[in-house]
Each structure stands twice: as structure tokens, then as C-alpha cells.
Amino acid sequence: MAEILLSEAEKAFIHHGVQDDLRCDGRTRLDYRPIILETGLVSNASGSARLRLANSDILVGVKVELASPSPDKPQEGRLEFFVDCSANATPEFEGRGGEDLANEICRFLQRSYASGDTINLAELSILSGQQCWVLYVDILILECGGNLYDATFMAVKSALYATQIPSIKVATMDGDQPELELSDDPYDTKRLNTENLPCVVTLMKIGNHYLVDPTPEEECCSSSGIVVAVSGNKKITAVRKIGSGSLHPDSLVSMLKTGSDVGAKVNKTLMIKLLEEKNLEKSQKVGFMR
């Protein structure tokens, strides 16, 4: 993440604030900064979402393509992730500087979505062993304002919620080659069941306490933390430790429990908002003009 210089006194101020449960901007240790969400703003993608978490800005686009399934999982479709840290986000991402972070986030996404609890990939299968849907999820990090993992996962979940997969029927079997018939109606689509897609909670340890949604200054004060991916049914699908400091096993267990509670709340609120957006009558896209 972005390197910020802080003086010793500022770090002490942040430490004492965390102990007091009153951070610099008035939040408690378990509060998130305001999140602004919009889906469906990229018209040539099957699904898209833009999420702003204070200063962090993430844009996700999902494209669906037909392909043959992998030989060891013939009954399932695939999800492919690609993360790009734009050089606009912060000066450290200039040139190839953002590649390490992009690869880390990408690998964590793959691990979190690998569990069968999150997404039922059999829904993406068309013809077992021959044709399936592949969802290419492209994530673009436009601005880095701390807590990129949380913002990215929420944006990915929103984009997958908004993804519309065209209806496809298997027509006649022409010898060995099946013919696939795509529906003429562009609105004849189906959506995935995204109830259980994971949301991530980043918990950074400062002193004897840990906080949710750290700002870049707070990230600089902390030496260790964990990133927990929590699915919709409160199961933890992946955990990653970040930072160079060490964690006591007891604090790790309590952090995991807090992470799973907070993750469940985030999932619930996000699903409510996504449903609200789907039911909106007018489709005035705000996009990037504001």
C-alpha cells in the first residue's frame, strides 16, 4: 500500500486514539468509512460496478465468454480474475510498481472464490465436458486511499450480482458438434446466485487493539494485520496475514471472530443495497461525471 511518512508524535496520537476507541475522524474501531456504489455503468461489459470507499476507487467489469471447461472439472464453468493497479492511483504504482500488489490481490481473490460454498460454478455449465461459460472479471484500481482489499471484494461482488448471462439453448446435435442457440432477446438473461460471495474485512493491529477499515495513516502505524474473506453464510473462506509484525494466537482467534461478525454485516448491507438498485425504476447512470 502507499507509504506515508508520519512523525513520532502523530503515531502516538493515533495509538492513543485507537486505545480510546475514538479514531482521528471520530469512528470507533469497527466502523467503516462511507461507501458509494454504482453498478451497470460500463455498457459493453456484461456486468460492472464502481465502488468508492472514501478515497479508494475501484472499477470492475465482467465479461462472459464461451469456452471449454477444464478437464478436471467438466461440470463447472470458470471465473478468471485480473487486477490492474492504474498508475493514476498513487505515485508508487508508476511503471511496474503496482504489479506486486495486483498479483497479491488477484491470488487472494482466486483463493477466496475457490470454495464451493461461495459460488456454484455448475450454474455456468452448458454442456458437460464441452461448453461452459467463463466469467472474466477485470478489476481496475483507480485511486488508492487505504483498505484496497475490502473495496475490491465488495466491487467484485456487486459486479457479479449485476452480471447478466445470456440464455443459451442446445439445439440439434450435429454429429459430434452441438449447436448452441443464443436467444434473440437481449433482455433474456439470467443472473447468478451471489448470496454467498465473499466480502473481505481487513483488520490491522495497533497496540493491543485491532481496527476495521484503516486509513493510510493508520496502516502506517500498524505492523501486522489479517485479511479475512467471509462468505454470505458467515463462513470464512480465506485468511491472509499482512505486514511484517507477528500475531499472538489468541489475538488471531479473536480477530477472526470479529472479522466474521463484521463481514456478515457488510454482506447483508451490500445485498440490501444491490437489491434496491436493481428495483430502481429509472436507470440514470451517474458514472464518472460527478
Place this chain on the structure above:
Amino acid sequence: MVDIRLASEISPFHIVADSTEPKHLVTPGSLITKETGFMRGHGTYMQDDCLYSSVAGVVERVNQLISVRPLKSRYHGEIGDVVIGRVTEVSQKRWKLDTNARLDSVLLLQSVNLPGGELRRRSAEDELAMRQYLKEGDLVSAEVQNIFNDGALSLHTRSMKYGKLSQGCLIKVSPSLIRRQKTHFHNLPCGASIIMGNNGFVWICPTLHEDGAGGFVQNLETVPHADRQAISRLRNCVTALAQCKMMIYDTSIMHAYDASINAGFEIKELLLPDKIKEIALMVRKQFEMEKE
């Protein structure tokens, strides 16, 4: 607490008040005037006898000179400005500070107050011990003494009110939002002090009870809870004013603080977009009432 809003729910804040006339706003490449006879100032360029703007901002006209003042730019230093800078480098007999200007500002060793009185001669030992006074990451409040040929600012802290800053909270806003005032150091009645640097860095700290911060001693004790609440609320008020592009000075900050207390907002509620808009509208209404 998690707060998620849809982008369509957020209504835009009208920057210009309904009763005032909108000023002549231009964007890069837009035509200012076709008339000849004007001198072109900063932010403009001439092409085919027409004057165009090269930045996004407000057109200012002083007699025959037309210039465009950008809304968001790097800090442009003037002699006598109060600035807050962060040390980025410790070199021979000088410190380099980041002040949100185009070049790092310079703080010479002979421009600071060392312990032992002002008239002490700078020795070689002082030079080697520079890092004990100010090291990378430290925040300093200083005044612009001089401007070098290349535009870099030369700062000094030769007064008891300037020096290394202790515990507190730093906010970065655009330099154009800070009004030039007689004094930039204010002890606000709510229990916090505020330093508004002309370079856009605003520093909020608990009120110091001993006079002057000119020394290099840092107070690392725990700040009391009430002071911390005042500092957080002020920080959110300043950020709200900056987001709504309102001028930041002691009166506007106190109006925003009082408005947030009277409306009964919790400190963390001031981060929400609709509360920010409400605070800005209340401050503007307060100013209109005072004018009458």
C-alpha cells in the same frame, strides 16, 4: 457500522449560492476574449490573436491584465506566508520539506532556533546532530523567508510560535481555499488549536498550556478524551468545508463546528455525504444572516 449508498442517491452540492452571480469560470482551452489590447497573465495563452485559458479556474481582470486563477493547484509561495511542512530529507546544513509546492522547500540550519539561545553560533557538532532535532517525517510550522531563483521556498522558524509540531491531526486541502489572514494560529474555544498553513496543510492539535511550540520537545502523553473529540469534530468540519469548496478560516470553521453541535450530529456522521452538504448549507446561511 457500515454505510453503503448508491451513487444516484447523492445529490450534487451547488457550489455557487443562489443569490450570487456565477463568476466567469473557464476550463483549459476555452476562449476568454477575442479583443486585443489585453496583457496576458498567468494561466492564459495567446493563439491567433485570441486569448485562451490554460487552466480550470476563475478569470481575474485587473485593468488591462487578464489572468486565470486555478481552483486546484500546487502551492505558490509568497514571502511572509505561514506554512506547514513535512521533513523529507536531512542534508548538509539544511532540511528539505514537502510543502505541497512544485519543489521541496528548504529549511536552513541557521534559520532554526537551537536550544541555548538564538545567538549561538552553528558549529560542526550542530551539523552532525541535525537529525536529533528534525528527522524524516517530522512536521514543522515555519514562515517563508525568501524565494530562490528556481522557485523553491526558503523557510525559517526563528520565532517561538514556529517549530516542530507535536501530537495532532493533519488535513490536506487545496491551497486556494485558505484565506490570507493576520494570524494563522488560532486557539479555538472548543479546546483545540488550529494552524492554517497557506500551503493547504491544516494542523489541529490540543491546546498547549505552556507558551510557544518553538522548542523541539515533544509531548507524547495521552490526550484527554474531550480534547480528542473536539479535534475529530474539527477535522471532519474542515474536510466537509473543503469538499464543498468553501473558504477555510477561523470563522467558517467555528460556524461549521457550532452547526454540527446544534444539529446534534455525531462525529462520525459528519463523514456522510448528506451531512457534509447540510453543514455547508448551514454555514452559508449563517454568513448570510451575519451580513444583514
